[in-house]
Amino acid sequence: MTAPSHILFAGIDPGVSGAVGLVDHAGNFAAVADMPVLPSTTGRKQIDPAGLAAILRQHTPAFVLVERVGPRPGEGAVGGFGFGHSFGCILGVLGALELPHDLIQPAVWKRRAGIPAGSDKAVSVATAKRALPHAAAHLTRVKDDGRAEALLLALQAWQARGRQ
Numbered sequence: 001m002t003a004p005s006h007i008l009f010a011g012i013d014p015g016v017s018g019a020v021g022l023v024d025h026a027g028n029f030a031a032v033a034d035m036p037v038l039p040s041t042t043g044r045k046q047i048d049p050a051g052l053a054a055i056l057r058q059h060t061p062a063f064v065l066v067e068r069v070g071p072r073p074g075e076g077a078v079g080g081f082g083f084g085h086s087f088g089c090i091l092g093v094l095g096a097l098e099l100p101h102d103l104i105q106p107a108v109w110k111r112r113a114g115i116p117a118g119s120d121k122a123v124s125v126a127t128a129k130r131a132l133p134h135a136a137a138h139l140t141r142v143k144d145d146g147r148a149e150a151l152l153l154a155l156q157a158w159q160a161r162g163r164q
Contacts, residue, residue: 011153125139
């Protein structure tokens with residue numbers, strides 16, 4: 001059975017430098033958006049939940065795969081709290097929009113994507129360009145690793161739920 005052509009699958013790379021990537025029913029590039037952010041009262045950036053909700057409402061993915069993040073080595077309490085806040089914000093928006101989703105460990109999805117352990121972010125960009133050639137025009141900046149990883153997560157969301 002083939003999925004209808006309007007169905008999309010999303011991947012979310014959490015954090016303020018993350019992104020939302022989308023692929024279509026056939027696993028082809030559909031869209032990518034940088035994570036919407038707002039300045040906090042401390043001057044640090046934080047995820048804009050209304051902006052994230054607007055992106056997800058616009059595309060209404062059938063399924064979303066989110067990288068399960070945790071504390072990062074060497075990260076201080078303020079940075080760790082901010083990252084956890086971002087992750088919680090994403091999960092809250094997904095819950096409020098009632099979007100089916102799952103979490104996946106970074107090591108698991110990267111291994112499935114063929115990204116060797118310990119690789120730098122440039123490998124994620126190169127891998128996304130190979131897997132989704134039509135996304136290449138959206139992966140031209142050094143900081144586009146969040147976009148690349150979101151798209152690779154979206155591709156795995158499609159592989160898990162969209163391939164029929």
